[in-house]
Amino acid sequence: MKVSLNWLKDFVDIDVDVHELADKLVSAGFEVEEIIDKASQTKNVVLGKIVKLTKHPDADKLQICAIDVGQKETVQIITGAQNVAEGDLVPVAMDNSLLPTGQVIKKGKLRGIESCGMLCSGEELMLTEADYKGASVYGILIMNGEKYPLGTDINVVLGNDDVVLDIGVTANRSDCNSVLGIAREIATVLGKPLRMPEIGFECEAGEVSDYVDVKVEDAQLCPRYMAAAVRDIKICPSAEIIQKRLRSVGLRPITNFVDITNYVLIEIGQPMHAFDADKLSGSKIIARRAANGEKIVALDNKEYTLDDSMLAICDKDKPCAIAGVMGGNNSCVDENTKDIIFESAKFARDNIRRTARTLNLHSDSSFRYERGIDLESQRLGLMRALTLVYKYGYGKIAKGVVDCCNADLTQKTLRVDAGRIDDILGIVVPRDKMVSILNSLQIETVLEGDTLVCKAPLFRDDIENANDLAEEIIRLYGYDNIVETLMDKGKQTVGGKTDDQKAVDTIKNICVNNGYSETLTYSFTSPRSFDVLRLSADDPARKCVTILNPLGEDVSVMRTSLAYSMMSVLASNVLKSVKNARFFEVSNVYLPESVPVDKQPEERERLVIGAYGKDENFYTVNEVVRAIIDKFGLKVTFARSKRPYLHSGKSADIFVGKFPIGYVGEVHPSVAAAFDVKERLYVAELDVASVEKYRKKGYKFEEIGKYPPVERDIAVTVDESVTAAEILACVTSAGGSMMKIARIFDVYRNASIGENKKSVAVNMVFRLTDRTLTDEEVSAKVERVLTKLTSQLGAALR
């Protein structure tokens, strides 16, 4: 909310520097986002008059100007502009001047002739047409007609004698979306009295009932509707002070009646509307719900289709305004208007909010209605508008006002134990301090015993309970008075992480210790990612949660796998010429039961691994997966994967029993190509919840015994298609309980072994805990292993 310092001074004496005022507002809860002091941005620019123009001897396009700036001597300035003539009044940037663009002007020579400054354009002074007529003209700003003496500071000419504060008003303080509201807070923090806006006018145009008949049909959506009439109006530009103040807060002056409604909106915070009385059929104003499909062309010249959730302000036949949002063209004030009806109403804020959103139509008026207008402002706003009409002689005012009020205008009384305030704050605030602070905020307060009895004004409908009062008291008593305590009266609790949270930490640590760096990627992705991953049309991974209002198509669905995000990270690093990299991330995937989504999707935490580089292959990447599996004691099997985004020969799905818990593999070359990379990319994903579910729980002592192990190695020839897992399963089952370790330590291929054959060397370790094994026992076991390998896998001993 922008407020002008001069405007504030209408209502409160401000005797502190603007920066000190800003600090005080901040400590009272009003963030000052910017202090706009236009005068300080333009320095040493004055009003001057061109007395003589001559051609530059060495440049066709340059002219030498002799400028009268109210000093004895004229000033010589060279200009390239062609729109100047002798006798013109112009803004002159003198030697060592500052322009609002930040540009500093110094004297210099142009084609050998001295130039002691610069003539300024509207653009160079950062003026728009609204600020000064002619400001947008290409060339120098011509200011003919100005009455100020030559040499007058341009800030004075432009009226830059005001400072504007841009104040952040929090959503609970809708009463401060106005100059008066801010002035009220300033009066409190400075300890000064608040002057209410000047009200006073005479009525000379009959009764308001001669002009309009108001009926509120939906009191819920329209708790209060007030109206007044003005006859024989004169449409003209507003008085200079009104124009200047509107401009200072960024509004463009239009004509007097529009300006007055805007002026009251900014000053009092009450949105106003002016109807052309003659355009209201039947001289009726009816506040009713719109009929479904009812249409209105609003003041923005666009047609809007209304429905019965919206409040319309209508005459006998048709909607004339979308209540609280925008007026209609069919009833607007124009140059032929004779009589007008002012509207000053309160509408239900949630309803205005919905209407504005549904129609996608937002205005200064709807902004304020959405935040809430108190029940006191309707009368004040109307009186203020009529006062301005009377003061400037814009028309004749009818006697009386219409007031359709269906709201309770009594102030609520709140009784709160003062001790309760102390309990909330943790300090004891002197009772007289509490009472004086609340009263300074116009919350009428007396102390009965130790009970605060408060009457909050209607504009403070946010004051409802002890906590609200505690906040009002402490923000003005000062947060510096809050001391530091450490929940001395609270109960001790045992904190920490759950086992599942600790498991995630463990998984992350394993990844880090294996050289993987953690990434952070968006949870949303592009629906096209499913095509990049070559998912079939009926792949369940395509079933995803869709964002209704995404920032873009590429971030419009919630991911159902982390593969695509990881591939994007890998590819982006390849494209940045990073030679090798290892990444991981633990994040959720979002798995809806059905689409469109009607209940919260299942959110599952997944680990994704990604790597590339010349030393990476399926087995190097699988190492970290196996490290996690080992750490959590999972009994897994690896089986060739059929995932469409993985290399069909170099990928595996990982199972615990029948349950898939993840996969590992090389990215399908076509998928990698879709990311514009030729490198081999590797990815793996593990379902964290499954890791936690199937993990080995705790540790148990297992006796190792003092008896020595016996080791045996065998080498067998098998078909290429026989897998390591099959060989080891066979060896282990034949080995029985005395076999403690079985592992493959070499795989060898050679022409002498035969085509499509390989030689596999297996190391076996046998041990008993209660006695030393005999050679015969071990040999018998090895024999059994060999027999089984031969019968089950067609192996031959080498």
Added chain:
Amino acid sequence: MKEKIENLMNTALAEVEQAQSVADLAKVKVRYLGKNGELTALLRGMKDVPADQRPVVGAYVNTARDAITNAAEEKEKALKEKEIEEKMAKESIDVTYEPTEVRLGSLHPCTLVKNEIVDIFTSLGFSVAQGPEVELDFFNFQALNIPKDHPARDMQDTFYLGEDMLLRTHTSPVQVRTMLDKKPPIRIVVPGKVYRPDDDATHSPMFQQIEGLVVDKHITLCDLKGILSLFAKELFDKNTKIRFRPSYFPFTEPSVEVDVTCSQCHGKGCRLCKGTGWIEVLGAGVVNPKVLENCGIDSNEYSGFAFGMGIERITMIKYGIPDMRILFENDARFLRSFR
């Protein structure tokens, strides 16, 4: 005789001394101390020594034998040591050469900061709570005193997934879920991803928050200040101070913005703090009694405080990262610098 023995001993000792290898030494030992060695021969010749001199000569011989034996043992030890030294010298390698890269990965800087914050609060008795990111309007807004069509909804633009379903805009719905589920005393911290439709140098459509909630008897605004002050000293440095500024959040009353003294200039004023000496790091307040009541907790008996902060923002402040988007670029070189 004595002279003879002494000469023999001296010669032997000199030979021991001169031995160049364990093999050389062995030969010397055999020559003097062996079965047919010279000293042994002397002993054998004892029978020719007059009986009265035998003990004296015997002692001489024994002394000589001991001296040679000891010297040989010493020498052998030294020679073996030397041989090992020589062997090791031959095996010497270039210890400055690094044939393989150190393969240590890294946690994301935001995770480092999150872990630090979580550790501080768990040590103060806070449990880590989590909740769904796809939330219902009730938990994200209504229960937190943000009714439908309330202007406070403008404070948090929202990604919608359906009529009542959305991506949570803050971690606060976990407060509601926890309070509905557990009885006080409650002390939780809630780290997690949150979503708002913003995308620029200081905003990301997905970011991480961590928030805390305490609900117990007799919890006050002073307790909030004490805990946050302790937290700020742990997270930044021990001289860090905090200050409260009034603010507004629908779910706390009173509500405050919390500033900490700038960790770079310690309050003198610098670019990081825009010359103010203070940096805004979190929002906090006394839990609004309406929220307690919405969650079935008697607000006459219990009170509490809540606070929340953006993990990315703290990460940027702590590590001097100028643009939030860097945190989401996932450049391997950037990430690995946090090893």
